[in-house]
Amino acid sequence: MRLVGLLVSLLLASLASICDTYGVPDVNWRALSESQLAELDNYDPLPEPETVKAVASRFDVRLFKQSSWQWRIMHEGRITTSKASAAAGLLEPAAALILGVPKTLCGHGKALGARAKLKGVGRLGEERFGELVGEREVEGLGLGGVVERAKGKKPYYPHIGSVRMAWGRSQESTAIAVAADYFSKLGGRVEEVGLCLTEGDDGLFGASPDGIVRDGNGNIWALEVKNHCPFAEGRGAKAKKLDRSERYIVRDRSAPESVMPWVIPQLMLESYAVGEECQGAVLVRLTATMGASILRVKRDDTYIQELLKWLRLFNTRYLGDEEPTCDFFADEPGHREFVEKTLELASGDNVEVVEYVNSKEVRRPGGRTDSLFL
8 A cells, every 4th residue: 555655646746747827937926025025014214324423332233224324234243143153063963853944954165165254354443443434434344246247137046046046035035024014913013123233242242133133021021033045946758858957946935834954053042132122033034925923932041052062153153264174063061051052942941922913914016927037
């Protein structure tokens, strides 16, 4: 019977691949724009960067939008959430196996990449924060430009990773609106925020949540959104005959009601950077057509201090001539326990499933078509 079941499954999968529709992903599909998000009456946007007239402390830095040159300048030389899991050794093969990190998101190259972004790069000290005011960029800290595709041309996506990244960026405002709409029903709001710097450590640490949630009970939470890409790479004979950027199919799935262990460092660092009053993080997991889940992760200060310990060690040990080897923290006393604690915080009483949001309740501007392809 098992053999029959297996054969039936293979047959169905084969038929599905034959019937699949292929195309170039429309990563902007019915996405709420940043300007549309800013117009919502339950969302508080930041001022335009050029209207910020004074930056006297680390708290004023968070007034700069995440699309501003000031925000990008302030990231240089700092360990922020994009580097935290790698620098803490959680994406190394041994730790990633325990945490169940997908192969595309882990590997020793992640730590080497974090090191490359930090090594030999100075960071803007508080005594120079005043230079962030105005329209010019800080002298000596240049920024790369954005490469745009020619008008009228379809985008080229060489692999599924590029599609996922583009989808995540484009759909961010839509996911933030999910949180704003839910918490406004409870008397709360969502606020836009820039880079939040932590106290001490010479400004080494910072985090940029996707927003700050005021939940209606007087509590503050860091907001993080994850947009789940509905596309997958087609593998059949039909796909091989198509242009590389057209070999994608739709495989949308229901919104997960769980927290990925490898994002725990991100959520905890965001909670810490927002401030002492922050209770933890709200995580929105949004799909294209299958709704969204809203989860809440409690802040754990003991874990945060342990995380900072490993990040400081990475900073002092590996930003000089010494390069981290594979599984660089695996033999350090206490690191295995740190990995296991990371796994623990992603489940159980520390995580609350707040709400499931039906797809019909997700703000999505009307599009020319319901098709997810261009």
